[in-house]
Amino acid sequence: MTTRPDRDLRDAFHRVADSTSPLPIDDDLWQRGHTARRRGQAFAVAAVLALVVSVGGVATLVTGTDREARTASTEVVEGGAVPSSIVDIPDDLAVTTDLAVGQGSAAFISSSGDPVVITATDGLPHRLDLPGWDQAPIALALSSDGRTIAYQDASAESGTYLTTVDLETGRSVRVFSDDSQRLLVNELSWSPDGRWLAWVATTQDGLLALLGRVDTSEGRPRQVRLPSGAVDVAVADDGSALVGLGGGGLLMADPDRGAVSVFSGPGVGAGAFSPDGRHVALRSSATQTSYTWDTDADELLEHPFPEDTLAAVDVRPLGWMDDQRQVLLAQDLRGGYSGELVVTTPTVDDTSTWRRSVGRVDRDIADSLTIAVDLLPDLDGTSSQQLTYDFDGPERDISWIIGLGVAAAIAVLMGLRWLWRRFG
Amino acid sequence: MTDRSGFDAFVRARGPALARTAYLLTGDHHLAEDLVQAALVQAAKHWERIDTSPEAYVRRTMYHQNISWWRGRKLAETSLESYDAPVPATDPTIRLTLEQALRRLTPRQRTVLVLRYFEDLTEVQTAAELGISSGAVKSMSRDALRRLRTLAPELADLVGADT
Numbered sequence: 001m002t003t004r005p006d007r008d009l010r011d012a013f014h015r016v017a018d019s020t021s022p023l024p025i026d027d028d029l030w031q032r033g034h035t036a037r038r039r040g041q042a043f044a045v046a047a048v049l050a051l052v053v054s055v056g057g058v059a060t061l062v063t064g065t066d067r068e069a070r071t072a073s074t075e076v077v078e079g080g081a082v083p084s085s086i087v088d089i090p091d092d093l094a095v096t097t098d099l100a101v102g103q104g105s106a107a108f109i110s111s112s113g114d115p116v117v118i119t120a121t122d123g124l125p126h127r128l129d130l131p132g133w134d135q136a137p138i139a140l141a142l143s144s145d146g147r148t149i150a151y152q153d154a155s156a157e158s159g160t161y162l163t164t165v166d167l168e169t170g171r172s173v174r175v176f177s178d179d180s181q182r183l184l185v186n187e188l189s190w191s192p193d194g195r196w197l198a199w200v201a202t203t204q205d206g207l208l209a210l211l212g213r214v215d216t217s218e219g220r221p222r223q224v225r226l227p228s229g230a231v232d233v234a235v236a237d238d239g240s241a242l243v244g245l246g247g248g249g250l251l252m253a254d255p256d257r258g259a260v261s262v263f264s265g266p267g268v269g270a271g272a273f274s275p276d277g278r279h280v281a282l283r284s285s286a287t288q289t290s291y292t293w294d295t296d297a298d299e300l301l302e303h304p305f306p307e308d309t310l311a312a313v314d315v316r317p318l319g320w321m322d323d324q325r326q327v328l329l330a331q332d333l334r335g336g337y338s339g340e341l342v343v344t345t346p347t348v349d350d351t352s353t354w355r356r357s358v359g360r361v362d363r364d365i366a367d368s369l370t371i372a373v374d375l376l377p378d379l380d381g382t383s384s385q386q387l388t389y390d391f392d393g394p395e396r397d398i399s400w401i402i403g404l405g406v407a408a409a410i411a412v413l414m415g416l417r418w419l420w421r422r423f424g
Numbered sequence: 425m426t427d428r429s430g431f432d433a434f435v436r437a438r439g440p441a442l443a444r445t446a447y448l449l450t451g452d453h454h455l456a457e458d459l460v461q462a463a464l465v466q467a468a469k470h471w472e473r474i475d476t477s478p479e480a481y482v483r484r485t486m487y488h489q490n491i492s493w494w495r496g497r498k499l500a501e502t503s504l505e506s507y508d509a510p511v512p513a514t515d516p517t518i519r520l521t522l523e524q525a526l527r528r529l530t531p532r533q534r535t536v537l538v539l540r541y542f543e544d545l546t547e548v549q550t551a552a553e554l555g556i557s558s559g560a561v562k563s564m565s566r567d568a569l570r571r572l573r574t575l576a577p578e579l580a581d582l583v584g585a586d587t
Contacts, residue, residue: 012522013542017444023457025439025464030431033468040469 043420050412080105080120080146081389082375087362089116089125096126100170105375107142107149109368115140115151116365117167120375123391130165131155131172139185143194144319146372148216150175150197152185160185162199164216175214176221183210190370191235192275192320198235200226200243211243211253224258226251234280234317236273242280242293244269250282250293262298267291271317272326279346281317281326290315290328292346301346306354310342316366319373325353327373331366339366343376343387353379359388427471434478435464442482448538449490451527459486459493484553487539491531491554525576533568540565 026032082105089110105120115128132155140151147168153161160183162176175197183201190197199212201223209230214221230251232244239255248266253259268291269283279301282291288311292301305311313330320326321343328342339361345352361369376387439460446456446463463485467478474481526534532554539550540561547565551558573580 010541010544013448013538016523016526017448017542020444020447020456021453022440023443023446023453023460025435025443026461027432029435029461029464030428030468030471033465033471036465037469 040420043416047413047416050416051409076121077123077389077391078121080372080375081123081391082106082120082359082371082373082387083118083123084359084386084388084390086118086359086365086369086371088364089114089127093125093127095129097129098170099128099130099165099167099172101126101128101167104142104146104149104167104372106369106371107140108365108370109138109140111364115149117142117149120146120372123389128165130163132161132163139188139199140368140370141188141190141197142370142372143190144192144372145194145374148190148194150188150190152188154182158182160201162188162197162212162214164197173216175216175219176212178223186230187232189233189235189270189272191237191239192273193237195237196235196239198233198241200230200233202228202230211241211259213239213241213255215239224253226259232270232283234270234273236277237275238277240273240277240295242270242273242295244283252295263293263300265300268293268300272319274320274323274326276323278323279320279326281320281328281346282315283317284315286312286333287315288312290326290342290344292326294346303344303346303348303352303354309354309356318369318371321373321376322378324351325379327358327371327376329361329366329369330356331363338363339369341371341388343379355383355387431468431471431478434467438479438482439464442479442486445483445538445542446486446490448526448542449486449531449535451523451534455493459490462489483543487535487553488555490535493531521576521578522572525572525579528575529568529571533564533571536561536564537568 080103086106086108089112091112101117101119103120104117105123106118108116110116110127115130115133117126117128118124119126130151132153133151134154138152138154140149142149148164148166150162150164153163153174155161156179158179158181160176160178160181161174162185163172163174165172181203183203185199185201188197188199195215195217197214197216200209201212202209207228209226209228210223211226211230211233212221212223213235226243227245229246230243231246233241235241241253241259243251243253243259245251248264249261250263250268250270251259252262267284267287271281271283273280278294278296280293280295282293284291289302289304292303293299294301310330310332312333314333316329316331318327318329318341324345325343326345328344329339330342331339340357341359341361343353343355343358345354377385379385442460442463443456446459447453450456450459463482466485467474467482471478526537529537535554536550539545539553540547545553547558547561551561554561
């Protein structure tokens with residue numbers, strides 16, 4: 001008789017099993033099982049809590065007050081502030097037809113050629129539908145208090161017109177009209193108190209340059225002839241104006257008189273008068289020093305930048321915080337012309353100030369930027385003081401926060417699972 | 425009968441049979457003892473919620489626990505290739521030779537053989553118990569028997585040429 005191998009194997013397995021000596025079995029297995037069960041339930045509760053905390057933490061980071069701070073539309077700053085980051089507008093930003101947007105903190109011409117005002121209290125940009133605005137690059141200037149903008153109005157086919165808009169009422173006022181010719185306005189500039197508006201313009205053929213000024217509270221604008229090549233202007237609260245020449249040199253013009261040369265030399269141009277009218281912050285190019293014209297002493301003052309800070313920057317003054325501290329826009333030639341706001345004093349002494357990175361400016365709009373310097377706070381003497389406000393925060397990549405939260409939740413669950421299997 | 429007394433009665437009645445299976449699965453008395461006790465603790469933990477027979481639950485737990493333990497220990501074990509030499513037939517009895525050869529199978533192979541030839545499960549039932557496909561059961565079973573023949577040529581008649 002033959003046997004089937006699998007039958008034999010089964011028998012062999014049973015013989016091996018039957019030969020096994022009895023194994024001791026503890027009598028506390030029930031107790032151990034239920035202890036493990038209670039421990040498992042505790043771990044389950046802990047796991048749920050950990051998951052809730054992890055998810056809740058991520059949700060807080062993503063949707064909490066921090067998110068609101070990043071959403072400019074929900075942020076309101078009492079009294080207004082200059083944004084710490086001033087950037088070009090998106091292409092799809094809607095046009096604002098109601099010009100009563102409120103006090104502005106900054107104004108510029110966008111890369112698309114549109115006039116833009118950033119409102120002071122919420123940091124929102126507004127693409128303004130200014131009457132007579134020409135898409136060609138023309139002049140736009142925001143007053144120091146942020147309440148008025150001035151621009152060249154090209155609504156008529158010929159002639160030169162300058163218009164101001166009260167941003168709180170939306171009311172427009174034509175402050176200068178010259179029906180005889182279309183001038184090219186090189187620059188518009190407000191006095192520190194926002195009363196005077198000055199401009200330098202050239203005729204279409206470029207042969208004639210003019211300095212114009214108007215007391216916007218009274219009207220009666222007037223223009224005086226300048227040597228050709230006038231490119232920039234600053235105007236004081238008393239109507240005095242300093243004009244910079246493209247070929248080098250500065251001209252001073254009292255309110256009712258013609259311009260006289262006060263400085264000959266290349267490298268500087270008119271920027272902004274101090275409130276007391278004594279100093280004029282000057283433009284300069286490819287420099288490591290800021291320059292200021294002292295109108296009382298007829299002297300060029302210098303403030304070299306601290307070592308290892310700014311090098312080879314173009315400097316354009318944006319105004320003064322007080323009679324001593326000027327606000328400059330410095331564009332780094334080596335850094336792709338991105339701009340940063342710098343606060344400094346005319347000279348270096350025991351009370352001088354030099355602070356960089358007060359704000360940053362998109363290079364595409366830097367050339368046309370004007371800001372409401374009156375919104376900058378008084379210095380409190382600390383280096384940590386924030387002079388501008390982070391309305392929308394840096395564009396944070398929150399994916400890492402979400403990823404971290406999910407990873408933390410997974411790690412917690414894996415850890416609990418390990419503990420569960422180890423002790424459960 | 426309370427849950428506790430029911431569990432105790434189950435352990436008393438089926439403990440020895442479970443221990444035999446555990447010994448075949450592990451090939452080691454101490455490991456078998458640990459395996460049975462771990463599976464019974466699991467059963468006690470979920471006793472009220474075991475909706476199949478308690479024995480089936482405990483056995484399935486042992487099968488999976490044994491393979492799981494092996495995964496945790498395998499890095500410390502010697503590779504199988506070094507065990508491929510025939511086992512010296514120092515013991516004349518088939519039982520000891522089979523025991524020695526079984527210890528040189530992987531836990532998965534050993535578990536498949538135990539389920540097929542000791543528990544008398546079909547390939548489909550074995551696959552269901554282990555959560556693998558029937559094809560995998562057939563393949564592991566074939567490989568395990570081939571290895572047994574290699575390790576213990578004197579078992580050829582027992583294992584068969586084509587089983």
